[in-house]
Amino acid sequence: xxxxxxxxxxxxxxxxxxxxxxxxxxxxxxxxxxxxxxxxxxxxxxxxxxxxxxxxxxxxxxxxxxxxxxxxxxxxxxxxxxxxxxxxxxxxxxxxxxxxxxxxxxxxxxxxxxxxxxxxxxxxxxxxxxxxxxxxxxxxxxxxxxxxxxxxxxxxxxxxxxxxxxxxxxxxxxxxxxxxxxxxxxxxxxxxxxxxxxxxxxxxxxxxxxxxxxxxxxxxxxxxxxxxxxxxxxxxxxxxxxxxxxxxxxxxxxxxxxxxxxxxxxxxxxxxxxxxxxxxxxxxxxxxxxxxxxxxxxxxxxxx
Numbered sequence: 097x098x099x100x101x102x103x104x105x106x107x108x109x110x111x112x113x114x115x116x117x118x119x120x121x122x123x124x125x126x127x128x129x130x131x132x133x134x135x136x137x138x139x140x141x142x143x144x145x146x147x148x149x150x151x152x153x154x155x156x157x158x159x160x161x162x163x164x165x166x167x168x169x170x171x172x173x174x175x176x177x178x179x180x181x182x183x184x185x186x187x188x189x190x191x192x193x194x195x196x197x198x199x200x201x202x203x204x205x206x207x208x209x210x211x212x213x214x215x216x217x218x219x220x221x222x223x224x225x226x227x228x229x230x231x232x233x234x235x236x237x238x239x240x241x242x243x244x245x246x247x248x249x250x251x252x253x254x255x256x257x258x259x260x261x262x263x264x265x266x267x268x269x270x271x272x273x274x275x276x277x278x279x280x281x282x283x284x285x286x287x288x289x290x291x292x293x294x295x296x297x298x299x300x301x302x303x304x305x306x307x308x309x310x311x312x313x314x315x316x317x318x319x320x321x322x323x324x325x326x327x328x329x330x331x332x333x334x335x336x337x338x339x340x341x342x343x344x345x346x347x348x349x350x351x352x353x354x355x356x357x358x359x360x361x362x363x364x365x366x367x368x369x370x371x372x373x374x375x376x377x378x379x380x381x382x383x384x385x386x387x388x389x390x391x392x393x394x395x396x397x398x399x400x
Contacts (some may be wrong), residue, residue, distance in 0.1 A: 113171070114198040121195055122171040123164040127155030133201050134399065136160045137194065139234070140310065141298035142382070143170055146209065147386040148238060150395065157396055161264050164195055164206075166211065168309030170300035181308030184316040184323040185211070185238070185379035186330035189377070196226070205399060206233035209384050214238055220340045222330045231342040231395060234381050238357055239366045241335045241376065242317060245359075246329035250284020252354050255279065257310055260320045269307050273298045283353035284380020293385075338370040345398045347391065349379035374396075 113120045134154060136147040144163045151161045165172040166188060168181060192215065198206065204226050208216035213235040220227045221239070242346065245253060249334050255275075258264035268275045280294055300306075315321035322333045348360050364371055375395060379386045 099332070114195050115175070115195040116191065116198075118174060119167050119191065120171075120173045120175065121164060121167070123162055126151050126161040126163075127159050131155075131158050131400070133162065133204035133331045134395075135164070135196070135204050135206045137164065137208035137212025138166070139210050139212055139216050139382075140166075140292070140313070141279055141297075141301065142210065142385075143297050145297060146382070148393045150384060152237070153392045154177045154395065154399075159399070162195070162199070162201075164192065164254040165208065165300070166309070167191060168303050168305035170303060171248055173303070174305055174399040180314060180324060180399045181305045182324040182327075183309035183313035184327060184331065185214040185313070186218050186222075186327035186334065188215045189222060189330060190327055191220060192331070193223060193226075202226060203228055205229040205231070207233070207395060210235050210381070213315060217340060218330055218334050220342050220344075221337050222277065224340075226341070227342055230342050230397065231347070231398065232344065233347045233383055233391075234349065234355065235339075236316075236355065237366045239337050239339065240332055246356075248296065249356050249359055251397075252356060255281060256314050256318065259314045259320065262381055264312060265307075267313070268325060272301050272307055274303055280382075284349065284382055284386060285351050285378065288380060288386050327392075337357035341367075341369040343370040343398075344372075345374065347374050347376065347383055347394060349381055349383050349386070350377050351379060352381045354381050 113122050113325050136151055138144045138146050147163050151163055203226050206216045206219055215231040216230050216232055217237045217239065220230050259268060262385060276298060277294060280289055301337045312321055316323045344362055363373060376383055376387055376390060384391055
């Protein structure tokens with residue numbers, strides 16, 4: 097019987113992939129092969145390069161660092177047209193387990209920003225014996241289910257509701273880069289990024305399935321689409337879980353433009369193990385890009 101996934105010898109050495117039943121899953125790897133493993137998960141609308149300076153520093157400190165690219169982003173491609181272009185968090189977590197299995201990594205720490213934050217908690221809930229430590233950045237946990245947001249938070253989530261409509265879908269399909277760009281502008285203090293950086297990152301959004309994966313991710317979290325059937329067990333487990341026990345570090349920007357500060361107040365109650373919440377003054381929703389040196393410092397301290 098064939099294995100469920102295979103390590104695909106790099107089509108080129110700079111872009112290794114793992115082939116799973118759904119994907120050619122792109123990832124990058126740094127650091128010694130025998131180092132303690134940390135998986136760094138990127139957010140939306142972003143790509144794995146958000147972790148580059150942090151990943152380099154962690155590798156230099158002796159960690160084995162894995163930075164995957166989500167399905168439908170960059171060089172992570174679906175294998176054939178019949179596979180649904182789903183993107184709910186539990187399914188993305190299952191992609192990460194397939195990657196870890198293919199790399200023969202049994203235990204690791206995980207750090208995730210934005211989408212990656214919710215995938216990190218899903219990994220901690222679904223595979224508690226494999227995930228040793230958790231770092232979540234910017235996006236609050238979904239443990240216990242997602243409540244209807246306050247009016248202030250709902251206003252900041254305008255793009256969620258926009259994508260739930262047919263006209264919103266048409267607009268995103270017509271100008272995916274413009275749609276992503278407005279969030280870079282709105283979610284952090286003015287002037288935080290160079291346009292050349294966005295142009296480089298936006299190449300990851302050229303993947304033909306980026307829009308479909310994006311739409312499904314946001315629609316499924318509010319019940320406007322069903323999660324991938326294979327992942328329902330994990331979606332349910334996260335929804336009923338009250339806490340996670342792994343040591344956890346949560347990092348937020350004090351000037352986050354998409355998550356109002358009141359939304360962070362309940363976060364400590366979601367963690368039953370060692371927990372720390374760190375707010376970064378003057379930083380918005382993209383701390384890995386806005387304050388990479390500070391994030392590196394916090395991760396090295398936490399992981400040690």
